[in-house]
Structures are given as structure tokens and as C-alpha cells.
Amino acid sequence: MASVLPSKIAIITGSARGIGKAIASRLARDGFKVVLNDIPANQKLLDDAVKELKLSTKNSNIIGITADVSDRKQVESMVNQAIKDLNAPLGVMVANAGISLIKKIVDSTDEEIDLLFKVNFKGAINCYTAAAKVMIDQGEGGSIIGACSIAGHRGMDSLGVYCATKFALKGLTQSSALEWACHNIRVNTYCPGIVATDMWEKIDNDLNAMNNKPKGSAMESYSNTIPLGRNSRPQDMEGLVSFLASDNSAYITGQAINVDGGMVMN
Ligand SMILES: NC(=O)c1ccc[n+]([C@@H]2O[C@H](COP(=O)([O-])OP(=O)(O)OC[C@H]3O[C@@H](n4cnc5c(N)ncnc54)[C@H](O)[C@@H]3O)[C@@H](O)[C@H]2O)c1
8 A cells, every 4th residue: 555655746835954855855865846935035045945955865856835725825835836847746744844942831922922833723724634634635655743742742842832832733743644544644743852043043042032141041941851962953864754754654644743852751
């Protein structure tokens, strides 16, 4: 029941930088036809990433499509454009795009809460459903993968609203896995811990500003709790996502798998 052959398309959202870019690089090396995506404001960063990955992976079937994942129409048109431009079926959707918020829950404004859910939750549901509809029509199964977090397993001080979006994503993932299993569409998430990206740099800055601590302190204190003794690089996520994208994980669905150096053990 091979369903996700590397000659198919893999779309990775929020992939002009950070974890998404590392995943896109790996799936391109695995042989997928790859779509990098980011918000229109990051067009130049996205174009540069496409150029860089074409060279480094020696895969010429890589394109960039801007779309804001929180807009359902933009996500659907990205999927349609990907299939048209790369002339292949959709095999993998990686709903990686996300944003963070460092705020005590009582201090979080309506606007901040709405924005976080719009990007992290609605963005994911838009990507999941746009991909599932196409995969159901194709009739060849597929793999849908979301970016959850250790913050999707346990509450975290000053990251409460962010945690709530990732808990919601885990619920969505389990329910989607149940609904689409009959189409051989598997739905799973990867759950990073502390990954050195622009997102964590902002988290570090905001936490340190809140607690009157010098730059790097928050990152250091979280990193000290990691059993494997270091925080992670974006590349640490790619092995699991490559596995979840492939038929090696053909019997795995509905799971939220930690890639966190042992920070959270379920
Ligand atoms: N960095 C970490 O430690 C960490 C830990 C756990 C989970 N995660 C999750 O991993 C994912 C990637 O995180 P990262 O650290 O690489 O972040 P990042 O901020 O470095 O990169 C995220 C990318 O997503 C893009 N993006 C933001 N909103 C978007 C939208 N509406 N539409 C399309 N693209 C959008 C950004 O422009 C950016 O290029 C996120 O979902 C994040 O919540 C990260």
C-alpha cells in the first residue's frame, strides 16, 4: 500500500527560514518535488531559500509560493498552483508555519489571542483540509504533518496562549487522523523543544525583558533542563519529518512525537 512516493509534491509552510527550511531541504534530498511557502512580506527570503536549496540539494523541482496560511483561499490556491506548476500529485503537507507570544495569560489582549489562534490553529486547519481534499480526490493516500510542540503537552509559564494553540492542534490532529484513515491519509505532528531559530531568539528577548535578565538567560535556563545536554538545531527535526513523510511510517497516525532531547517524556 505504498502511498507517499518521493516523486510526489511536499508543501512545507513557513519555510523561508528556521525549522521549515531545514525540513524542506531534507524532503528535497529525499526526492520530493518541494514547495517552500512563507508570507508575502518574506518574498525575498523565500526566493533566496529556493535558490539555496536548489543548489545544495541538487533537486531542481523546488518552487516558492507565498501565501498567508491563516487565509483559507490563499492556502487552497497555493495547493492548486503547486500541482499545476510541479505537475505531480500532492503527497505531503507539512503545516509548519507558526508564531509565538510571550505574555502572562491575564495580560494577553483579544487581538493577540485572536492572531495566535488565527495563524497557529486556523492556519493548520486550512493546510490540513486543503491537503486532505486533494488527497481524497487523488485516491492515493498521503501524509499530513503539523508543527506541535512540547508546549502542546504541558502548560508553560508566560506561554499560556501559545500552549493553548498547540494543544488545539493536537486535538485537530487526532480527529483528522480518525476521519481520514479510511482514505489512507495519515496525520501526525512533530513536537520540538527548544530550537535555536528566530522564533526562540524572540522568546528569549521577551522573557528576559519580562524578568529583567540579560540576553541569552532564558535560552540558557531552559537548555540546562535538556537531558541530551544541548538545545536543538532546525536540522534535528528533519529526520522525524522525513520518516513521517515516507511509507516507513505507514502504520503511524494520530501521534504527537517529541523531538526535544528528552525534555518531556510521555
Ligand atoms: N523554535 C522552537 O523552539 C519551536 C519549538 C516548538 C515548536 N515550534 C514550532 O515550529 C514551527 C516553526 O518554528 P520556527 O522556530 O522555525 O519559527 P520561525 O519564526 O523561525 O519561522 C517561522 C516561519 O513561518 C512564517 N510564518 C509566520 N506566519 C505565517 C503565516 N501566516 N503564513 C505563512 N508563513 C508564516 C514566518 O514568516 C517564518 O518564516 C512553528 O509552528 C513553531 O510554533 C518551534
